[in-house]
Amino acid sequence: MDTLSGEITTRELRSQLSDVLGRAMYAGERIGVTRNGKLAAVVVSVEDLEALEAFEMAQDVAAYRDAKSADDGARVPLEDLRAELAS
Template sequence: MTTLTRSIPSKDLRDSLADVLGGVAYGAERVGVTRHGKLTAVVISVDDLELLEELEAARDAAEFRAAKAADDGERVSLDDLRAELS
């Protein structure tokens, strides 16, 4: 689910860029940018971006731990893999 404060057509973004950036940086807004009525991008704050990156890193770490726990130790050489795929 996308929680947007507002949306703006891409053709109007240039004229409203200062307002959009101000709202995002200082007003905790998330502004959707639409093209032909369809949401195509979202302008978010640096804080929101950092939070997303932290969540992504946590997810990657969890996936690594799960893959490591499921590792059976069996390995295949590159030559064997190539032969199998040929």
């Protein structure tokens, strides 16, 4: 990931948790946590998480608006849907 400030193993994280949290909280760093050599998690600030959630919500709203504008009003009865899924 190009947006990571650095990486740390889970073993190192245990002994450096306070430092890692401080780097995320105050410096805005994104620290990757690796396990068995593979990226397992990322420590990010609350601000980054809130920004990600706002972005996801905006995408959901846009998708809803697109779906609503494309709705032609046609509906399928539940019985027909069940029959189609059963076959």
